Amino acid sequence: AQSVTxxxxxxxxxxxAPVELRCNYSSSVSVYLFWYVQYPNQGxxxxxxxxxxxTLVESINGFEAEFNKSQTSFHLxxxxxxxxxxxxxxCAVTRSGGSYIPTFGRGTSLIVxx
Amino acid sequence: xxxxxxxxxxxxxKRGQNVTFRCDPISEHNRLYWYRQTLGQxxxxxxxxxxxxxxxxxxxxSDRFSAERPKxxxxxxxxxxxxxxxxxxxxxxxSPGQGAFSPLxxxxxxxxxxx
Numbered sequence: 001a002q003s004v005t006x007x008x009x010x011x012x013x014x015x016x017a018p019v020e021l022r023c024n025y026s027s028s029v030s031v032y033l034f035w036y037v038q039y040p041n042q043g044x045x046x047x048x049x050x051x052x053x054x055t056l057v058e059s060i061n062g063f064e065a066e067f068n069k070s071q072t073s074f075h076l077x078x079x080x081x082x083x084x085x086x087x088x089x090x091c092a093v094t095r096s097g098g099s100y101i102p103t104f105g106r107g108t109s110l111i112v113x114x
Numbered sequence: 115x116x117x118x119x120x121x122x123x124x125x126x127x128k129r130g131q132n133v134t135f136r137c138d139p140i141s142e143h144n145r146l147y148w149y150r151q152t153l154g155q156x157x158x159x160x161x162x163x164x165x166x167x168x169x170x171x172x173x174x175x176s177d178r179f180s181a182e183r184p185k186x187x188x189x190x191x192x193x194x195x196x197x198x199x200x201x202x203x204x205x206x207x208x209s210p211g212q213g214a215f216s217p218l219x220x221x222x223x224x225x226x227x228x229x
């Protein structure tokens with residue numbers, strides 16, 4: 001079975017500062033990796049995903065994540081955050097070739113201060 | 115694509131009562147998932163349907179919980195004899211079923227409060 005660890009439950013940061021949200025996974029087989037974002041009073045929505053190929057993936061709103069197989073990590077980064085990025089961020093993993101059931105981390109609350 | 119719809123948005127019930135939630139997935143999505151989320155935690159898998167077949171259930175899902183997806187369209191999740199520990203946000207998600215790499219599309223959830 002796979003598992004996901006998000007070590008930081010809360011990350012406060014000032015507007016326009018860079019941010020990194022950490023995600024580590026555990027799996028004995030190849031995986032697909034996802035970041036979801038949940039804005040206040042809204043459902044989770046996909047932010048970006050790693051399936052194969054280039055280890056660096058980007059979202060349309062400036063976030064990026066890098067798949068590091070040796071460190072079993074998929075950290076999310078943004079070089080300059082905005083107030084509107086305040087949200088809960090969830091890392092998720094699905095085993096390739098296995099059951100189609102994503103396992104989620106506990107989430108990291110990103111709080112952007114003006 | 116009208117999104118995943120969940121009803122009701124909120125449900126307050128007394129301990130021991132039965133409750134039922136409904137989820138309408140994105141049309142033509144053949145996979146449907148139920149997750150539960152409590153404060154400070156990520157979504158926890160409850161059960162999963164491929165069309166009308168319930169393919170997997172979590173060990174977390176006690177026999178008080180039952181889910182159905184008749185005709186492979188909408189789904190219902192029923193909790194019988196609710197307990198205070200059942201208080202949580204119940205999330206429904208669907209996916210088009212194109213492999214393990216298909217991302218999930220989530221509804222806004224049903225918040226259950228058991229008093």
